[in-house]
């Protein structure tokens with residue numbers, strides 16, 4: 001008996017993640033400086049950890065409502081109203097999930113019939129394509145380009161719309177590019193969604209991490225859009241709470257109910273300790289978030305100027321904590337670049353192609369790492385780029 | 392606060408080049424501004440923050456609460472400045488609450504601090520009373536934890 005024959009055809013068809021493959025190379029390389037992570041270098045702020053500890057001391061270890069603690073849903077609704085300018089009902093329009101990861105899976109499973117299409121932009125977070133596919137949907141890619149600072153053109157989205165299109169999936173600020181979406185293009189996409197009666201899923205997990213006095217615009221806040229949008233956000237990035245595994249989806253009652261159906265049978269509820277910590281984060285976390293944002297902002301300035309000085313042309317990303325330099329001046333492919341940088345300089349970056357074919361010619365450098373590591377890594381990248389310069 | 396001062400307060404050893412790179416400004420601009428801030432007394436000085444235990448600092452530190460009579464015309468300033476000028480005084484603050492001045496004093500040992508308090512501080516005209524508290528152990532100093540455990544454990548590559 002071959003066990004691999006027992007795996008469903010759909011799961012077999014999903015390729016191994018480019019990140020996992022690279023991860024193993026990095027582990028094998030031993031003592032490396034990694035700019036390859038996708039999470040903050042900061043530990044969750046102490047007031048949040050302390051709230052979690054206190055809840056355990058008090059013995060708060062039970063299940064919660066399927067939707068999540070009402071207190072947390074109220075905090076979320078208040079936070080989202082203040083930050084995104086959209087009002088959601090805590091009782092019917094907010095679902096607490098195990099990270100944005102779970103929220104994505106729930107939304108695709110709740111909405112998609114086999115063969116229905118989801119338009120999303122690449123380069124993008126690694127799980128969109130497989131999550132759509134495993135929910136029996138058909139992923140349809142639209143490229144974002146360096147000439148547009150990796151913003152998404154509404155006209156490109158329009159070209160991808162077919163009678164089978166059901167969802168447009170957005171992620172701004174974007175992992176891995178750090179790109180943000182100008183309001184005008186966002187409005188263009190909103191118009192398309194209304195015109196073609198499409199649902200919009202928007203993953204705004206990096207929305208607090210914006211630089212140079214930028215303001216965040218959520219598509220959910222545009223006229224007529226709350227009715228057809230699932231707004232996803234979480235605690236992993238801005239609050240440095242990746243390991244707590246907590247996120248949420250805000251959407252009209254029908255959609256929340258549908259996602260809740262999947263959630264209640266697959267997850268039951270998100271962990272209570274994380275939910276209590278999240279209330280503390282929303283109610284008292286603004287100071288620490290701003291402190292971390294400032295640190296990322298300073299590092300972004302440093303990283304982008306150093307990469308450009310190294311001859312790796314890099315646009316100034318407006319948000320998140322990634323720089324996405326072009327590495328074509330070395331004559332290497334993204335994968336070769338990452339692999340040889342690892343071998344020759346012991347610095348890990350992620351090949352752009354891990355985030356879709358549109359990432360060829362780029363690598364992702366995460367600057368969520370301490371200043372000293374960053375300085376050493378940049379020095380090594382500079383030496384590497386100088387050695388491999390062809391043009 | 393000024394972003395440059397904020398950065399310097401976190402790490403005063405950053406060079407003008409490093410500060411400039413983080414703030415999107417030239418190293419020259421930064422150097423000129425720092426020099427100006429040093430001249431006008433915005434920046435009072437630069438120090439290393441030490442863990443006294445590891446640094447084998449056998450000296451003692453005391454926090455002394457001082458009650459004084461404010462002077463007509465000068466308020467607390469004259470007496471406070473007078474106290475602050477002693478080499479033994481590390482910090483001197485005017486406080487709200489039950490006493491007037493909080494004075495942090497450094498000495499080689501208990502007796503050294505006691506001598507300073509009885510001979511210098513208490514005998515100053517205008518000083519009504521003192522209460523001396525000795526430091527026993529440092530857990531956090533100027534924002535730095537003494538025994539910070541590393542937060543490590545991130546995977547080297549993640550999505």
Ligand SMILES: Cc1ncc(COP(=O)(O)O)c(C=O)c1O
Nearest residue numbers: 099100101125175234236247550
């Ligand atoms: C764009 C994006 N969405 C979602 C996630 C997953 O977030 P969570 O930790 O909330 O599951 C990540 C994590 O890297 C991300 O970059």
